[in-house]
Amino acid sequence: MPRLAIAPQVPVDIGALAPPARRDTVIAMRRFLHGAESAPHPERVRNTRDPRVATLRLAEGYRGVVVRQRELYWMLTVLPDAEAWSYAQRYRFTVNTAIGVAEVWDAEALELVEPALRRSAGSTEWRLFGHVSDADLLALGIDPQLLPLVKLITTDVGLDALEPLLPRSQFVPLSVLGRGGSPADAWRALDEQVAVPVSSVDVTDLDAALQRSPDLAAFVPDASVFDRILGTPRWCTFLFPVQHRLAHRDVYEGPVLVTGGAGTGKTVVAMHRAAHLARAGAGKVLLVTFSQAVAADVAANLDLLVDDDEVRGRIEVGNVERLAHRIVAEAEGRPPLLVGSSDLATLWQEASEISGELHSPAFLLREWEQVILAQNLCTVQEYLAARRPGRGVELGDDERTAVWKAIEHVTGRLRATGRRTLLQLAAEACTLLGRTTGDLLGDDAPAREPYRHILVDEAQDLHPAQWRLLRAAVPYDENDLFVVGDPHQRIFDTRVSLSTLGIKAETHQLSISHRLPQEILTWAVRLRGGGPVDGLVDGITELVGFRSALPGGRPTVREYTGHEAELAGLVAQVREWAGEGVLPDDMAVAARTGELVKDAKAALAEAELGVRVTTLHGLKGREFRRVAIIGVSDGVVPSPDSLTPADEDPTARAHDLQRERGLLYMACTRAAEQLYVSYSGRASPFLPP
Numbered sequence: 001m002p003r004l005a006i007a008p009q010v011p012v013d014i015g016a017l018a019p020p021a022r023r024d025t026v027i028a029m030r031r032f033l034h035g036a037e038s039a040p041h042p043e044r045v046r047n048t049r050d051p052r053v054a055t056l057r058l059a060e061g062y063r064g065v066v067v068r069q070r071e072l073y074w075m076l077t078v079l080p081d082a083e084a085w086s087y088a089q090r091y092r093f094t095v096n097t098a099i100g101v102a103e104v105w106d107a108e109a110l111e112l113v114e115p116a117l118r119r120s121a122g123s124t125e126w127r128l129f130g131h132v133s134d135a136d137l138l139a140l141g142i143d144p145q146l147l148p149l150v151k152l153i154t155t156d157v158g159l160d161a162l163e164p165l166l167p168r169s170q171f172v173p174l175s176v177l178g179r180g181g182s183p184a185d186a187w188r189a190l191d192e193q194v195a196v197p198v199s200s201v202d203v204t205d206l207d208a209a210l211q212r213s214p215d216l217a218a219f220v221p222d223a224s225v226f227d228r229i230l231g232t233p234r235w236c237t238f239l240f241p242v243q244h245r246l247a248h249r250d251v252y253e254g255p256v257l258v259t260g261g262a263g264t265g266k267t268v269v270a271m272h273r274a275a276h277l278a279r280a281g282a283g284k285v286l287l288v289t290f291s292q293a294v295a296a297d298v299a300a301n302l303d304l305l306v307d308d309d310e311v312r313g314r315i316e317v318g319n320v321e322r323l324a325h326r327i328v329a330e331a332e333g334r335p336p337l338l339v340g341s342s343d344l345a346t347l348w349q350e351a352s353e354i355s356g357e358l359h360s361p362a363f364l365l366r367e368w369e370q371v372i373l374a375q376n377l378c379t380v381q382e383y384l385a386a387r388r389p390g391r392g393v394e395l396g397d398d399e400r401t402a403v404w405k406a407i408e409h410v411t412g413r414l415r416a417t418g419r420r421t422l423l424q425l426a427a428e429a430c431t432l433l434g435r436t437t438g439d440l441l442g443d444d445a446p447a448r449e450p451y452r453h454i455l456v457d458e459a460q461d462l463h464p465a466q467w468r469l470l471r472a473a474v475p476y477d478e479n480d481l482f483v484v485g486d487p488h489q490r491i492f493d494t495r496v497s498l499s500t501l502g503i504k505a506e507t508h509q510l511s512i513s514h515r516l517p518q519e520i521l522t523w524a525v526r527l528r529g530g531g532p533v534d535g536l537v538d539g540i541t542e543l544v545g546f547r548s549a550l551p552g553g554r555p556t557v558r559e560y561t562g563h564e565a566e567l568a569g570l571v572a573q574v575r576e577w578a579g580e581g582v583l584p585d586d587m588a589v590a591a592r593t594g595e596l597v598k599d600a601k602a603a604l605a606e607a608e609l610g611v612r613v614t615t616l617h618g619l620k621g622r623e624f625r626r627v628a629i630i631g632v633s634d635g636v637v638p639s640p641d642s643l644t645p646a647d648e649d650p651t652a653r654a655h656d657l658q659r660e661r662g663l664l665y666m667a668c669t670r671a672a673e674q675l676y677v678s679y680s681g682r683a684s685p686f687l688p689p
Contacts, residue, residue, distance in 0.1 A: 001035045004226075005210050005217040006075045008238040010064070011230050013078035017062065024059035025078060026230070030223040032056065032073075042068055045088040049107045052206075053088045067093050069206045074217060076104075095209040096169045098141030099194050100201040101241070102209040102216050103167035110149065110165050117152040128153045128178050136183045140173040140190060150174065169193045192511075195241035214244040232304045235268045246508055247272035250280075255481035255503050257459075257536060260510030261546040262524070262669030266484035267621070269510075270455045271298065273482050275306050278314040282479070283452025285315045288323070288470065290458040294621035295319055298457070316451075320466040321422050323473065324429035327450075331432045339419040347413055351406040359403065363648055367391065368407050370493065373423050374464040380404045390495060392651020426465045433472040449475045458621055459485030460536055461492045467501045481505070487536055488528055489666040491617060493655050498536060511545045515623060515672050517552020523675075524555075526688040528665040555668070555675040557687065566680045567603040570630050573676050574609050577626050586625040589613045590667050592639055596631040616667040627671035629664075633679040637664055637686060661686050 014025055031039040042054035055063040056075075063084035067074040079087060090108040095101070121127070129137070129150055137147060146166075153159050159178045163171050172193060173186035181189075196212040210217040218237045220226045229237050239247065246258060247269050260266050267289075274287045287302075289295050299317040306312040328336045339347075348361035355364070370390060377383045383404050384397055395403065414420060420428065433449070454474045456462070462470075474480045483498070483505065498505050513521055525546065556573075560566035570589065577587055589604070589611055591597050601613045616629070631637070638660035644652040664686055668675055677687070 001071070002032060003072045003207075004029075004033060004075065004220045005072065006220055006226075006229065007077065007216055008218075008234055009077045010075050011234070014230060017059070017078070021059040021062055025062060025064075026227075028056070028058040029064075029226060033220065033223050033226060040064075042066065042073070045085055048089050049092040052093070053091075055084050055088055067206065072207050072210075074102075074206065074210060093206070094143060094167075095201065095203040095206065096141045096167070097143075097201055097203055098139065099169060099190060100198040100209055100212050101169055101193060101195070102206065102213040103143075103169055104216070105143075105167060106165040110146075110162075113161070113165070114149060114152075117149060117158065120154050120158060121152040124154055126154055127151060128155060128159060129174075132177050132183070137177075140183065140186050141169060142173070143170060146170060153178075192242045195239070195244040213241075214238060215240045228307060235265070236305050239268070239272065240265065240512075240514065242508075242510060243269050243272070248276050251478050252482070252506060253478055254476075255498070255505040256483065256508070257498060257505035258482075258484045258508045258510065259486060259536060260484075261486060261513055262489065262521070262666070263513035263515030263548070263623075263672075264510035264546075265514055266486065266510065267298065267457050270457050270482065270484050271302055271305055274302065274315050274453075274455050275311070277453045277455075277479060278306065278311045279308075281311075281314070283314075284450070285453045285455070286323070286451040286473070287315060287317045287455045288320055288457065289317070290461065290621045291319055292322060293618075294458070295322075297622065320426060320462065320469060324422070324425040324466075324469055327429040327432055327469075327473075328425060336425055336428075337417075337419045338425070339414060339417075339421055343419075344410075344421065347410045350413075351409045354409050355402050355406040358399070359406070360645075360648060362644060363393075363652075364403065364406055364410075366493070366644075366652060367403055368410070369423060369463070372407065373427065374496065376427065376465070376468070390493075390651065390655060392649045392654075423463055423465050426463070426469045430465065430469040430472045433469070449473055452477075453479055454481055456481070456483045456485070458489075459483045460487045460490040461485075461494055463492075463494050464496050464501055467496070467498070467503065471501065471503060483536075485536055489620075489662055489669070490659060491620060491663045491666060493659055495655070496536075511547070513546070513548045514550070516548050516669055517550045517673070518548040519552050519554040520668070520671060520675050521546070521548045523688060524665055524668045527668060527686055528661060553674065555671075555677055558676070558678040559683065560678060560680040562680050563599070566630060566678050567599060569678055570600060570628055570676075571603055571607045571609065573628055574604060574611055575607065577674075578609060582626055584609075584611045587611045587627070588619060588622070588624040588670065589628045589630065590616050590619050591629065591631045592616055592637050592663075593631065596636070600630060616663050619667045619670045623670050623672055625671075625673045626676070627668070627674075628676040628678070629667055630678045631680075632664070632677050632684045632687060634682040634684055636679075637684040 014022055017025060028040050040056040040058055042056060044054055050067065052067050052069055054066055054068050056066060058064050058078060061080055062078060063081055064078045065076045065084050065088050067076065077087060090106065092105045092107045094103045094105065096103055134147060137150065142150060156178050159174060169190065173190045176186040176189045195214050198212060202208065215238055218229060220229065243265050258266060258269060270287060274285050278285050287298060289298050295317045302312065302315060302317065325336060348365050351364050352359060352361045371386060371388050372383060375386055377386055380401060384400055451474050454470055456470060481503065558569055560569055574587065589600050591600060594615065597613055597615055604611060604613065638657055642660060643656045646653045
């Protein structure tokens with residue numbers, strides 16, 4: 001019986017076929033998997049650069065290109081006959097000698113660029129890799145056939161021109177060496193291409209190489225698996241090496257933190273990790289994300305990823321507020337009562353008046369959330385002795401006492417009416433888990449902790465009280481906490497490192513965006529500022545080295561003379577996208593204020609264009625093919641109401657500005673294909689020149 005492995009391009013190619021050809025192709029593939037007599041058989045192609053390459057006739061006028069080694073067939077693409085033969089002749093396939101992964105080479109294109117490299121090398125004695133020995137290059141897995149070309153390269157521009165023609169496992173170490181890095185640096189970069197560590201490599205064993213190449217091949221044992229791969233998104237089946245390694249490692253001794261920029265696959269890693277842990281069956285798995293709306297999307301994606309009902313049943317998806325609500329409701333025998341935003345605003349205004357209006361309601365709220373709740377301070381004595389990181393105004397003992405009294409007015413009124421804020425709810429739930437409360441949230445819960453594994457997505461926006469709850473909800477054990485986040489996308493002022501909360505995490509970083517085109521990423525990083533930020537990790541996190549693997553166009557930035565003209569421009573842009581065949585669910589429109597959202601909804605509804613319209617916050621955790629962001633004007637972004645007055649607390653104001661910048665950056669990086677940004681009047685100071 002033949003063994004089939006398919007490349008990620010195969011589902012794309014089959015999905016693009018006309019219905020009759022698609023039907024015939026799927027039928028032919030099923031016959032091939034069953035070893036039927038009527039199944040397509042391999043046909044040799046003349047003048048190939050790899051003698052193992054053949055084609056399979058799948059439908060009238062269409063063929064699959066395969067690399068055959070004994071009973072193994074690695075299908076690479078499905079193309080019209082002439083294109084399939086051309087593809088079969090163009091490429092060659094190898095196994096990397098250093099890390100044992102499969103490699104695809106554009107051999108024809110490399111042959112065409114060789115004369116240009118020789119001409120360039122003839123004009124100078126300088127060689128980009130003159131400082132690196134052949135032995136070091138070969139030890140890094142550089143293919144012997146590539147070595148003569150490498151020795152001809154004179155500039156980093158010449159090396160960059162080769163990137164589309166080389167396997168990643170070849171280009172990555174060369175890129176490090178070309179920038180002046182050492183062989184040891186190149187090895188560290190090459191390690192990111194390792195999905196499955198290997199002690200020895202057999203370059204003749206393509207089967208084993210494909211097992212180590214989850215981004216290039218998925219094995220298809222039967223027709224049901226084939227149908228499932230065809231019917232699910234790429235991320236369900238094909239993971240990039242570092243993603244696969246992080247998600248499928250059997251044992252982490254303790255907590256793990258994975259950081260990475262927009263589109264690097266953090267949520268995908270978290271979902272695959274949840275599925276891996278659930279398949280192991282050690283206990284209940286909780287995946288926590290930003291909001292219940294995002295949780296619903298993640299749950300739907302997990303339904304696609306996990307086809308075993310028993311395994312899927314071990315994974316719960318929610319947010320921290322829902323977890324806290326359930327724990328408190330279970331312990332108290334009734335749903336907890338939450339305070340409304342308008343009532344809470346009134347209480348903080350009263351607190352400010354009690355303090356003699358020495359401090360604004362916003363100042364007191366931040367002091368409560370960022371100092372008192374963050375450190376779980378329960379008495380005025382604890383508050384007097386506490387550090388106040390991130391707060392720019394020094395407070396003496398008398399002033400702290402006055403602040404405490406003002407805040408006690410709010411907490412006392414809440415307590416008297418039986419109401420809580422969401423952060424208070426998290427703190428109370430943590431306290432309950434610290435007691436002997438039985439098996440909360442289920443009869444099979446392990447001891448007092450309701451979950452065996454907890455995974456946290458969008459971790460940069462969790463408050464210390466919420467972290468303490470999550471830490472209390474899972475036992476201290478291997479594979480306990482798996483956390484993913486990006487401090488640069490923080491939209492709340494929660495800049496706590498995990499270690500300060502007693503969560504000592506093994507850290508990893510993802511650096512390549514597989515969603516954002518390079519042009520959008522570059523523009524967005526300029527918008528964000530590219531500077532370091534704090535939070536999650538000890539010290540700071542930088543965007544250095546963050547890049548995209550995808551080409552693409554620059555964002556469209558439009559200036560309008562007035563609000564009505566800007567709305568008309570939005571309607572025209574969305575109509576243009578719809579005319580290009582982009583579905584409504586693949587588009588999103590966003591703005592900073594509710595009023596702008598309301599106006600955009602009305603304008604689009606009048607034009608009979610039904611697309612999602614939301615605030616910038618509503619884009620968090622989502623992604624779309626096309627995104628339009630309107631109203632990015634001075635006086636709107638950053639939102640004046642969200643900024644602390646500079647004379648009240650300059651440090652808080654700086655943090656507010658950074659948070660507002662991060663919010664816009666997050667929204668802009670939701671676009672996988674095209675980004676449209678507009679403003680009327682003067683542009684926001686955040687927009688790059």
